[in-house]
Amino acid sequence: MASVDKHQVVKALRDMSAYLQLKGENAFKTRAYDVAADRIAGVGDDLATLVAQKRLTELPNIGESIATKIAELVTTGAMPALDALRAEFPPRMLELLTIPDLGPKKAKTLFTELGVGSIDDLEKACAEHRVRALKGFGEKTEEKLLAGIAVARRASQGGARKKLADVLPQAEAALKWVQQAPGVIRASLGGSVRRLRETVADVDLIASAPDAAPVFAHFEKFPGIAEVLGHGESKSSVRLKEGDLQLDLRVLPDGDFASALHHFTGSKAHHIHLRGLAQDRGLTISEWGVFRVGAQPAAKPGTAKHDGAQEKLPIHTEADLYRLLGMQEIPPELREDWGEIEAALAQQLPADLLRQADVVGNVHMHTTWSDGRDSLLAMVKAAQALGMTYVTVTEHSQTSGYAGGLTIDRLKAQRDEVARVQEQVPGVTILHGVESDILEDGRLDYPDEVLATLDVVIGSIHQRYGLDEAGMTRRVLQAFDNPFFQIWGHPTGRLLGKREPAPLRMEEVLDKAAAKGIVLEVNGCPERLDLSAEHVRAALKRGIKLSVSTDAHSTEELAVHLPFAVGTARKGWARRGDVINTMDVKGFRRSLRAR
Numbered sequence: 001m002a003s004v005d006k007h008q009v010v011k012a013l014r015d016m017s018a019y020l021q022l023k024g025e026n027a028f029k030t031r032a033y034d035v036a037a038d039r040i041a042g043v044g045d046d047l048a049t050l051v052a053q054k055r056l057t058e059l060p061n062i063g064e065s066i067a068t069k070i071a072e073l074v075t076t077g078a079m080p081a082l083d084a085l086r087a088e089f090p091p092r093m094l095e096l097l098t099i100p101d102l103g104p105k106k107a108k109t110l111f112t113e114l115g116v117g118s119i120d121d122l123e124k125a126c127a128e129h130r131v132r133a134l135k136g137f138g139e140k141t142e143e144k145l146l147a148g149i150a151v152a153r154r155a156s157q158g159g160a161r162k163k164l165a166d167v168l169p170q171a172e173a174a175l176k177w178v179q180q181a182p183g184v185i186r187a188s189l190g191g192s193v194r195r196l197r198e199t200v201a202d203v204d205l206i207a208s209a210p211d212a213a214p215v216f217a218h219f220e221k222f223p224g225i226a227e228v229l230g231h232g233e234s235k236s237s238v239r240l241k242e243g244d245l246q247l248d249l250r251v252l253p254d255g256d257f258a259s260a261l262h263h264f265t266g267s268k269a270h271h272i273h274l275r276g277l278a279q280d281r282g283l284t285i286s287e288w289g290v291f292r293v294g295a296q297p298a299a300k301p302g303t304a305k306h307d308g309a310q311e312k313l314p315i316h317t318e319a320d321l322y323r324l325l326g327m328q329e330i331p332p333e334l335r336e337d338w339g340e341i342e343a344a345l346a347q348q349l350p351a352d353l354l355r356q357a358d359v360v361g362n363v364h365m366h367t368t369w370s371d372g373r374d375s376l377l378a379m380v381k382a383a384q385a386l387g388m389t390y391v392t393v394t395e396h397s398q399t400s401g402y403a404g405g406l407t408i409d410r411l412k413a414q415r416d417e418v419a420r421v422q423e424q425v426p427g428v429t430i431l432h433g434v435e436s437d438i439l440e441d442g443r444l445d446y447p448d449e450v451l452a453t454l455d456v457v458i459g460s461i462h463q464r465y466g467l468d469e470a471g472m473t474r475r476v477l478q479a480f481d482n483p484f485f486q487i488w489g490h491p492t493g494r495l496l497g498k499r500e501p502a503p504l505r506m507e508e509v510l511d512k513a514a515a516k517g518i519v520l521e522v523n524g525c526p527e528r529l530d531l532s533a534e535h536v537r538a539a540l541k542r543g544i545k546l547s548v549s550t551d552a553h554s555t556e557e558l559a560v561h562l563p564f565a566v567g568t569a570r571k572g573w574a575r576r577g578d579v580i581n582t583m584d585v586k587g588f589r590r591s592l593r594a595r
Contacts (some may be wrong), residue, residue, distance in 0.1 A: 013037035019085035021104035090117025157510035165526030181218035212251035263287035269337035361581035364549035370395035382555035390429035431455035442478025451484035460489030469503035522564025535573020
């Protein structure tokens with residue numbers, strides 16, 4: 001068989017979908033390739049084995065036609081159908097689809113009318129004011145495209161930061177590999193990944209072992225390495241083929257592990273602040289340990305004493321380090337110098353930071369009634385398997401026709417299916433709701449009499465992000481006045497690396513949310529992570545309650561998205577009591593805004 005891995009197959013399927021959209025194929029056909037890509041991405045079995053045993057069609061939503069194309073790619077290294085589609089367009093055509101708010105239909109128009117086949121072509125056409133002359137575009141569209149080009153370029157630049165969700169699986173696989181190396185005593189992820197930053201530049205790994213050489217020899221055989229970038233006494237750096245991701249491994253004696261882990265976890269601002277505190281106490285902190293300062297500088301890190309002047313203090317865990325400084329241990333997610341050091345010194349860090357085990361209700365999910373990929377029954381059973389005791393089914397609303405949004409009649413019809421599924425899965429309470437679009441004038445896109453029949457109403461913006469700050473702020477404030485609006489979904493509308501947060505006077509908006517009793521969603525979709533941790537903190541200071549939501553469109557996403565929602569909320573200092581879906585279903589419903 002050809003050497004084609006799962007990630008190449010997923011990319012090929014997504015490219016098939018993109019090219020078919022450019023050709024104007026119907027949504028059901030194009031969506032089938034995206035669904036198949038999701039299925040293959042989640043396959044735990046060896047893909048080549050599934051192909052050889054002709055078991056691809058056993059996977060949900062993969063039919064014979066797509067299975068054949070996958071098999072061709074895995075066995076021959078080529079997918080003729082994809083090659084034929086590529087031949088119809090310029091080689092860089094798909095990069096146009098990385099530009100925020102530029103969809104396949106407009107991209108095709110630009111290609112057909114102006115010969116635009118790349119980001120460079122589009123930038124030139126905009127600079128020459130040729131785009132504004134096209135029907136359906138105009139001067140404002142041209143300006144938005146230029147701004148979007150800048151966003152797309154920042155995301156694609158070499159060394160650009162990558163989404164945490166894209167990096168984390170590779171980082172965890174690398175950690176597991178290092179833990180299996182000869183002689184390793186302890187190992188951990190560090191850096192931005194450990195602090196759960198929403199984007200990361202590379203991956204730091206820290207390990208302890210009596211001898212670094214066999215650990216590095218094992219590490220440098222990690223599957224998927226493109227090249228070894230460097231190798232020294234205590235550090236090895238490699239670059240992976242997938243995502244052009246750099247991994248840096250440091251190996252130290254076990255006595256230095258905790259200090260090194262703390263140092264290479266960061267953040268830089270957190271460390272600078274700590275070093276100042278340490279100096280006030282006659283201590284120095286570095287990757288090599290904590291030393292009591294004497295008259296002379298340390299001659300050689302890693303030894304018990306240096307010239308009789310500096311004493312190395314025993315640090316077995318990070319808690320030991322913080323204890324020497326007279327403070328609570330600070331969880332990695334909080335180490336950003338956002339006030340955590342002052343709180344830890346005052347013994348006021350929250351002791352009950354949110355944990356995934358605290359969450360008992362899944363909020364915000366979509367099924368095949370709108371743009372979800374699994375049935376309501378499958379989603380409810382999957383939520384139950386994750387330990388959820390209730391779910392909210394909140395399909396897209398009627399304005400979101402592109403996402404299969406529900407008309408009023410279909411919304412009413414779904415209630416009947418909710419009742420049927422409820423009988424089949426009595427252990428999970430199903431709350432019938434909707435994700436209602438916030439229109440440009442601030443209205444929700446269903447009449448109040450329809451919203452009044454629902455258990456949960458999430459209000460979200462999905463379109464018309466081009467409003468200025470005053471217009472967007474007015475839009476949201478007006479929406480909060482609707483008495484049926486309960487949860488503000490993915491509040492800033494950002495898409496990491498693709499779309500900037502909506503221009504909002506956030507302080508004003510949060511003040512009104514607090515006054516109106518609006519719950520704010522922390523959306524765990526890896527492209528969103530919205531609210532951000534910074535905005536979570538601002539909301540909590542106002543007493544606003546949160547919902548950690550999955551925004552799941554498949555059974556797989558239920559499990560994948562929840563940890564990101566919880567992690568983002570934790571990073572914003574959210575405690576168990578701040579999050580309404582840590583309560584039982586009765587408490588959850590009581591926490592929603594009274595109508």
